[in-house]
Amino acid sequence: MATDRHSEAFLEMMAAERNAAGNTLSAYQADLDDFAAFAAARGEAAHQANPATLSAYMASLAGAGLAARTQARRLSSLRQFHLFLLREGVRADNPAESLEMPKLPQTLPKFLTEAEVDALLAAAAERAGTPGLRARAGLEILYATGLRISEMLSLPAASLSSDAAMLMIRGKGGRERIVPLSDVAKREAACLRAASPKGARFLFVGRDITQPMTRQGFALLLKQVALAAGIDPARLSPHVLRHSFASHLLARGADLRSLQKLLGHADIATTQIYTHVLAERLQKLVETHHPLSDAFK
Structure with missing residues (x-):
């Protein structure tokens, strides 16, 4: 799915103002493209999606069995994207802000002796x-x-x-x-x-x-x-x-x-x-x- 102009503008901002690395930008784009496809199936554009669509999207990730960390990363991407839209005046709210972050398991870092x-x-x-x-x-x-x-x-x-x-x-x-x-x-x-x-x-x-x-x-x-x-x-x-x-x-x-x-x-x-x-x-x-x-x- 082609990245729309709002997502492109967001990625350009992350690169120019946040110095986001190439791998980070690729992850953001993959997350936004996935959400855009979900929203399109419900007849909405990603930048105009309502809170119900975002909630349904997060529920679909859990239902698909995605790891909690993957769900958390997707939600983080959506929060950053919609905060950008809010600051740019594209929309008047951040519908991702009220969504609860998935509970992440406490894992110890793996290291060698x-x-x-x-x-x-x-x-x-x-x-x-x-x-x-x-x-x-x-x-x-x-x-x-x-x-x-x-x-x-x-x-x-x-x-x-x-x-x-x-x-x-x-x-x-x-x-x-x-x-x-x-x-x-x-x-x-x-x-x-x-x-x-x-x-x-x-x-x-x-x-x-x-x-x-x-x-x-x-x-x-x-x-x-x-x-x-x-x-x-x-x-x-x-x-x-x-x-x-x-x-x-x-x-x-x-x-x-x-x-x-x-x-x-x-x-x-x-x-x-x-x-x-x-x-x-x-x-x-x-x-x-x-x-x-x-x-x-």
Whole structure:
């Protein structure tokens, strides 16, 4: 279904004013197109849909068995879209505002143990050629900085080439943050850069030297390294490495506020998914140092 002019205007606003990433814009468009098709079947245009149509749409998602997180994302897209229409004077209300957000299950972030990360790094060190260079640089950078995969793959070719101990990252919503760099990450980045074709624009260059490596391509490389390390590939993804970075920092004494800044979370509530690590650390602290520690075991 072709995207209508109101949806196009909304997506242009998200790109220009919110610095929304390409994947985010694609998700918004898919959500709006799906709703537009539903509204059209009821004889309404998406930008003119009444509250009953939006309620029926959300009910249809639940009836179709879509995951609560998918339903929540669709509703979030509709709220943003109708708020845009309201501010632009296209309509006088936001019919999505009163809809209740689906209850999301509380899930703990998946992460690897420190020993498993060591095994991954050792397996990557055994890989030869360009795949090995990419695997080593990618693992060192992701685990040392906690970058999102989109942030790492968009690093320019000259990134990590200076003696600077910090790296400036522009993350979600155009928010900038500074992350520390390890000497090993800088060394592996230098090795990867030295093997890159002349004229490459990105550190992790794709088949087209003007484009970065794809997320899917890097994820596949990670799966191959996981197999070599004796780790179930289903347990490993770039985001699992980000979770591992955060969980291991907390386990070794970092505080939530510092972690929030390193991860680039706009709201500390997002960072609080890692409080299970803090709880475990406090429990071990009490068991180890309390005068009646035996009573806690």
